[in-house]
Amino acid sequence: MKLKKYHKILDSSAFIGGYTPSDEKNYTTPEVTEELKDLKSRILLEKSLEEGKLKIINPKKEYIEKTEKLAEKSGDILRLSKTDKKIIALTLQLKNENKKVMMITDDYSIQNIMKIIKIPFKSVITEGINKIYQWEKICIGCKKRYPPDHPSIQCEICGSKIIKKKRK
Ligand SMILES: [Zn+2]
Incomplete structure (x- = not known):
């Protein structure tokens, strides 16, 4: 649409x-x-x-x-x-x-x-849910994955930056 x-x-x-x-x-x-x-x-x-x-x-x-x-x-x-x-x-x-x-x-x-x-x-929320499923967060250091709504930008394991990435 x-x-x-x-x-x-x-x-x-x-x-x-x-x-x-x-x-x-x-x-x-x-x-x-x-x-x-x-x-x-x-x-x-x-x-x-x-x-x-x-x-x-x-x-x-x-x-x-x-x-x-x-x-x-x-x-x-x-x-x-x-x-x-x-x-x-x-x-x-x-x-x-x-x-x-x-x-x-x-x-x-x-x-x-x-x-x-x-x-x-x-509907806005439905759209939002679709978007959430397409994204994940990943640490650029140790590659640990985080849920898309993870509030911190710093990895809790290695301290590197967490970035938003499209899920494959
Ligand atoms: Zn890390």
Whole structure:
């Protein structure tokens, strides 16, 4: 799936999962930005805004109402927070502006609504797991292998540097 073709809508889990906008076609809502509390996702958010790669849009009321009807029909109404509903509403709004949209989320209820309205979505965490499996860390001295999330850059056996390497 070529992400560049799409206007991407990011929910909180996209930022928390470390999704990094690479072009200027990324959108979110004010509620999502308020939800982000951890330092890593706050930095990601601020950097994206500074670089002009993210727009914060408050969706129009008519699309919020549409979302509520959709969620009621699908049975997801109780699982969706106000933030979730507004991010779905923003998706509907951009789609209505004839934009090719894609939702970036790890939330199953939001993904479920995307299936119903036939909007493609992408999960960040799943992507992250794939990446973890392709990498390992290895000591440049004694060649000891470490898991990809090993926190230190110094080998505990020989003291040499540990580098990230593609797993064969
Ligand atoms: Zn070593």
